[in-house]
Amino acid sequence: MTINAQHSLDALFSTRAKTVAESGSWGDEAEGTISLSYGFADPEHFPVKQLVDATAEILAEDVNGALNYGPTYPGLVKLVVDRLHARGVTSATPANTMISYGSSQILALIPQILVDPGDTVIVEGPCFIGAVRSFQEAGAKIETVPVRADGMDIDALETMLKDLKSRKIHPKFIYTTPTYQNPTGTLMPLANRKRLVALADQYGVLILEDDAYGDLRFEGEALPQLAALDTKGWVIHVATFSKILAPGVRMAYCTGPDAVIKRINKFKIEGSSGPFLTRMVERFAADGKLDTHISVLNKTYIRKRNVMLAAMKKSFPSDVRYEIPQGGFFIYCYLPADMPTAKVAAKAREHKVAFLPGAGCYANGQGQNEIRLAFSYQNDANISEGIARLGAAMHAVRAEA
């Protein structure tokens, strides 16, 4: 590009657009590698026929509604509100519930409405780092609360809130995935959920509850979402159709305090999430069809989890620690001191298996002896083979030490 000598295009950009980060790229893995890295959905259970039928139906019934200019389909908002009500989130209304292009859109819009450069945001460590990056891009200072076997350490959170307050720092929000957390798979117990919501009210801090995996409950009791426990309006609840329909459709939803949702809507500049897609998703999900599909998925995912656990038991050194997740996509492992993740990853590359290093889930460089394994995507045989290869890599690291 040639730039007029007298005028630089760069001078036209707004202050916050002057510098922008380069976007990330997807990891390259060698041919024949079994990747347990990404939380992809099971490719064998995408509801193809249901989506084709839903498309044909919505176009036959109301082609103008589906294909002309129009809002997000109100029927999808209603369906989502009904689902939230069924889970006890009684505060959800069509006015304070919105549809978005994936939860990543909400997670990127939230910092726009809540974060000015230098503001503090509290996240779990480890957590879904994609969300943290969008907070950081808005200039947030990230404080990390550790995740234990039962989710976020609420004592540590309280200490942190107290400490921040004593330093006159008012954090904007707490980002948490209390249900089958990414990456740890942990489930926050009811008592901790109640304490977390009470702390938010006490300190005047919003909670951003990411419920991406909430419907993927294989076993155990369903716990109320933070949004269901919140009577004072401190919880922004984000959930997605990515895990229960398909990530490629990019449909998610969000409910929360009216003042917050109104502002997120203002910043969702393209307005509607598309009459066609929102009608298609509604039709796919309506009349109990989504719940039927979810039960199929949960049978599949618990089977795959069990295949992975059995293989881990067989192949991993016995001092690799992990919890058994009751839902979600991941098993998280804590490696012994002589098995740093970097060395295991290098060896795993030779053995043609890949995973997500724990450090990729922390904003603060922790997680040097942790790894995340996704059982969601690969088929049973690949899970077994991948874990066998990874076990061999671990043993090799130890042998070389």
Place this chain on the structure above:
Amino acid sequence: MTLNPDGGHYEQLFSKAAQRVAHQSSILVDLPNETPETISLAFGDADPHIFPAQQITASVAGLLAEDVDAVMNYAPADARLLAVVQQRLERRGVSVDPSQLMITYGSSQVLGLLPQIFVEPGDTIIVEGPTFLGAVEYFAAAGAKIETIPVGPTGMDIEALAACLLDLQHRNIRPKFIYTIPTFQNPTGTLMPAVARARLVALAAEFGVLVVEDDAYGDLHFKEHNSPSMLTLPGSEWVLHIGTFSKILAPGIRMAWAYGPPAVMKRLRAFKSESDCGTFVTRLVSYMTQDGWLDRHISLLRSHYAAKSTAMVAAIAEHFPKDVRTNVPEGGFFVYGYLPQDLPAVPLNDIAIAHGASFLPGTTGYANGQGTHEMRIAFSFQTTPNLVTGITRIGAAMRELRARNS
């Protein structure tokens, strides 16, 4: 949507930008109060009778049968739709670097991102008057000062633009961009000639101002014309081109594209909050275009909308008073009318609605309150019989208003 400026106990948590939006007022003018019985010629909706429902259903089935994992799982942006757009731009003489092309959720997404990457409160933006005010609303909401250049029978008045740029330069004001719809403009339907386009882009380069070329209607020409995309003209490194599948496929699919200088595209990508558009919908659109289907569909649309335009123009000649001036569009969705002094558009529209038809008063196309005696009449949505009935009713309303005045 009105926001309660009082965000309650959250007020202190909101970012400065979020606090600011709560206090904004809209520049958009109230739309006519139609009833369900009104034959509305107000809105530029596409004609639902020509939506490719079968092609969409067949494509969803074909696509998912072909490669369900790649289509439905998490994936980086798929290059196929980019290639479709690249090919279409190249056929119009643009030499395309794919890295400067992006797919968006409707052109409104690009229009909404523009002020984020260009506008600080008080910055100046140049727009056409009348124009698509939905776009200008985004710019005004970001605090932009709007300069309006009149649109004549051949689009934006380029001499007025040159004078405006010079005047701004004398006052040490460097506008951020010029927003133009050179091809079958919304709302006037005008086509900017090649010479004016060349001059506009040259001016932009001379003054160091970006041109935002909104090409929403570019493919919907009723006869061949030789007005090139501004991307093909000297100075095109100052051009951001926005195109959309809304008019050539369906608005409800929300697929559009932007092509422009690398520095601009890099920022549009960074500010597009949800990153790439989903693989399902982008693959669906590229799948639909296969084997020349989109070209065949577009030629169908051209003759379909041309026939409707002709029917409307004929009805206008028959039913409107002779001193109502209207242009004859060579493409796009709209006929634009200039009303005599005794027929102001807003009262006229109220009477028209009482007669069972409506149009869009010209004031809805200006950021500065002009257009009181102008009207946009869309032939895109209604059936041809309805178009004729609608025009008949509006003509009756014109005579009624005139009779009341005399």
